[in-house]
Each structure stands twice: as C-alpha cells, then as structure tokens.
Amino acid sequence: MAPASTPTRRRRAEGSGQDDRLNWAHFREAALGGKDARAVERELVAKLEKEFPEQRRMFRRIEAGQAQAVARLARDARLRQWIHCGPGYPMTAAAEDTHELVLPRHPRRKVLYVTDDQVIAAHSRALRKVGEPDQIRVISADLGQPEEIRRHPEIDGWLDWSQPIVLLHGDAWIHYAGTGEQAAGIMQRWVDQLVNGSYTVSTHLLRPDDETASRRAAVLTERLEGTPVDTLQFRTREEIAALFPKQEMPAGLSHDLDTRLRRGPSVQSMLDAWVVDGVGHVTESVAPEPASHWIGTDEASRITGYTKRQLASLARKGLVPSSRDPRGRYEFDPDELLELVASWKQLAAQNLKPPAPLPQPAPAPTVDRA
Template structure:
C-alpha cells in the first residue's frame, strides 16, 4: 500500500468522497505529510498543531507502535493472520508489508468504510492476493467477522492478530465500546492477540486535562468525535487477556526501537496502548 508520487485525488476523486467535511483518515494523512487530503482536513491539522506543535509525533507513534507489534507477532510469535480495523490511507510502510516481509504466507485484512481508504487500497493491492480490503463498520463485529472476504480467507482455527489501534476512542459510550471489543475477542481462537491503542483521560486535576478538553472540542466541532477514557476504562476493555510486557503504557514506550532522545510531547502522553493474548 505504499503511496506513489501521484495522488488518486488529483486524477479523479474516489466515489462518495465528501470534500466539504474533514475525515479522520485524511487529517491523519495531512499530519504525516501526505497528499491525499483537502483544505478542510488541513484546517483541522492546523488547529491541532496550534494546541500542541508536537501533535504530529503522536500521530507517528500510532504507526510506529503498529510496526513494532507486527514485527514482534510475525517474527517471534509466528502469527500469520492480521485484521486491521483502523485502516488508514497508505503510508511509507504498512502492516501487511512488515508481516509479509517476515512471512510471505501472512494474510492481511484492512477494514474501513472510508471511500478514499478503500479506493487506494483496492488499487494498490490489486496484485497482492494475500492482502484484502474489507468494506465494513468496525463498530459491528459481526459485520466484520462474517464479511464474505473474511470468512473465505481467514482461518478461525489459527491465531489472529486483531488491530484496534485508535478506533474505540471514536466510539461514543452509547455504542458500548467495551461490548464491541468483547465481541471481537470472544470470536477469536485461543492464542490470538488484541493490539489496542486509545486516548487517555488523565483526570480532572492532571496538568493535561485542559489539553484533553481542547482536543475534544476540536474533534466535536469537526464532526469527527473523540472520547478520551480513564486508564481503568481502557484496562477494562482488555480484561480477560494476558497483557504482554510492558503492559498498558504510552505508545512510545511499548518496546521502542531505541533510547528516547527527547521528552514526550503533551499529546503523546495521552495515547496509550497494549497487546493482549487470548488464553
């Protein structure tokens, strides 16, 4: 899914793309210096950077966390099936590339409802018969797990790595995020892994509480929506799983590739994650 020099947006928009409203995936693309975004997305990016000039490092943390986890699960644990429920626009390196570089037989599923993500993915993965785009709503586990492509190519008798990195903090409480994750985990075979990342509510007296409130306002104003949750709430979504070391930590602290050269930025400190194994 590596992006080429020419954006599909410059050659004709994918069907159903709404250029009048910001898209979470396009804002992320703009934050990472991509080309597949519009002014409305860049406006959101600018508001986020005005709050925290280091916000881009937080966006990069999610990507780097996924790359490190994928390397570990594919190389050390022998996992050969990956389902990414938070598929984004293509980046310089993507989960399927990491997994298939370590095991050419790895099977990858990217789940999204974003028309741009789907259009790019289908075009760029046309020649990769072990990587599949699945158009489904990640908030509905049954819709994802019973999708014809998933049932055809996913072996539910073998371990699966389920990636929910940055998905559930965009699900309001009324949609029961805990229940959504529980349904996914219940359907996975023993020995599977949940790769999880979520935005943290540090508490009303914390020095970052004001930043959190300002971020929530931006996400609300733009129609994206974000629900920061306490450490206990996030840990509760991982109940019943055996967490790999170092447990639930900031994304940058989950087995980093090297020593930290500078302190974490404010938003980086609000992004936490963990990897849990289903017994």
C-alpha cells in the first residue's frame, strides 16, 4: 500500500504487464509454501530460514489470526458487505479465503478484493469463484485511495455504502512503506467512507519488550535490509491504536488464536507475543446512520410459513442468516430468507434433499356440518 501519489519499491512500471522483482505478496507466498512463489522469493526465504526459522510459522499465524476474526464477524448476518484490501494470492496453505468464510448460506453477501498487484488480480479473478452469481469482484486500485475505490466503475451500484461494511487490511500495515502518521491518515479516510456498525480488521507486529524477542526481531529486520521487502514494521500499542480511528475495540489487541485454526507446527510463544489482531467497531462515523429493514420472527413466520419455533431452530443451527436484537430475539433479512426458502423448494422439486425441512402448509380449517 502506497501513500497517496508516492511510489514504493513494490510498484511495477505502468503497463509493464509482468513484475519479475520481489515484492511482499510474493515473499509471503514463498514463506507459506504456496505454489505461485517464484525462484527469487524461494531463495530469499531459504536464506532467511537459516537464521530465522520462525518466519514460516509467523506468516501462518498472521493468516490464521485474520481467518479467526473474519469467522467471528461472519456469524452476524447483518454484515453483508466485505472489502479485503491486499489479499495476496488465493488459497494459501494457512487459512481459507475471505469469501470461503463469509459466503456459505448467505446468497446476498458480497466480497470485494482490492489489490495493487496486477498479477495477483489476475490470479484472483481466475481462482476466486463460487457458485452464486456476482458475489465476488476483484479490482485493481491503489489501497491508499479509498475515495477512488468507492468511485471505481466496476463496483458502482454493487456495494451499498449506506450499509455496514467489514474492511479487512490483513497484514497490509505490517509491510507498509510509509510512516505511521501516513498509515493512520489513510485509515481515517477509509473510516470516513463507512457508516456506524461497520468493522475494520487488521493484523500487526507488536514491538517486543522482552530482550530475547527484541533481538530476534532485529535479526529479521536486519536480514531484510537492502531487499525489496525491507519494509517490515514493528509498532507500539499506541501506534497500532492510531490505525483504528473512530472505533471501539472491546477485545483490545488479541494475541489469542483458537487452537482449531492453528495449521502445521505450533506457533512459538514468542511469535504469539509479536503478532496481534485488531477488530474495530465503527461508532463515530460522520456518515448518516444506516436504515434497518430486518424483521422479527412474527413477520418471518408470516412470509415463509415456518413457525416461530422452527425459525429459531433454523437460526440456531446456522441454516438461515439471522441476527439478535438488543433483547436477544432473532431477526431476519426478509429478502435473503425468502431467497433461501425458494432455493430449498427448487431442490425439493428436483427430488433433491434441501438443507432443512420445508415449511408445511397450514391445515385447512374444519367445517362444522352439523
């Protein structure tokens, strides 16, 4: 991600089509053992592993931490729009892609991938495919220009900026080449595009206090000096907090990683201390408050034919998108709910088993013939 109008070593010449220079996305792909890594990245990773064998686990921890944050937010059916900035190559070894985590059973959700790397954009368009039409789009754009991304012709009218959006930056700030003030300024401009109820998610390297960990961090940054990926950033808690403007962070910066999301060898405790995940809830946006069109179980029962008890059961099992109001009662998106039920009826009409029993028609009223 480049500061506004400021080129970095990650940028290729305009119109070159190919980029045979090393950049962070390619380096990350090699460190994760991805199939799209090239010889130049594999050589640098192999060289670094001699002195810093933790690097592969560090990248796995970064991706798995982001996957955990995304999976938790995906439980909220109100969050129907997701923007992933700087996603890297699709389907790396450490975790699922964002759309794999958020789209199942949500036919109206959308995921936008934004990258400034033309090669990754091409890979993404080819490989990030799902059965549902037009739920995923990929655009090439400067990640530091949120206003231009919002006006991008390929997403004009596709995203609804008056509704909440989950904004993912992944590890983008870990390798950002600009200053902390520039990074905070970009995030301020991004948050100004979002309405209250939106979220931002990003992973960071926390500057270690422990002497041993500090020495190991110094080894890594020193070995990267002079290479095209020498922009590794360790930040203080205050510097990381500045990347979450106008937001509340109830969980703070999280070191914890669900053991079910750990892949491969366990991450060493030192890396757990380095890598932190942040999830911010936008609460002070200047944008107008989003309008709600969600309905309760009474109305949902009327339009679908399910009883309120059946709807609650489907919601608990995750078979229908739902949310909870402040009193804990289920709420549903009527359009998405009707679309799901219609798709289940189509399966049944083709003698295929739908994911859930279909609503039964109400019994005809009895007539007293006496």
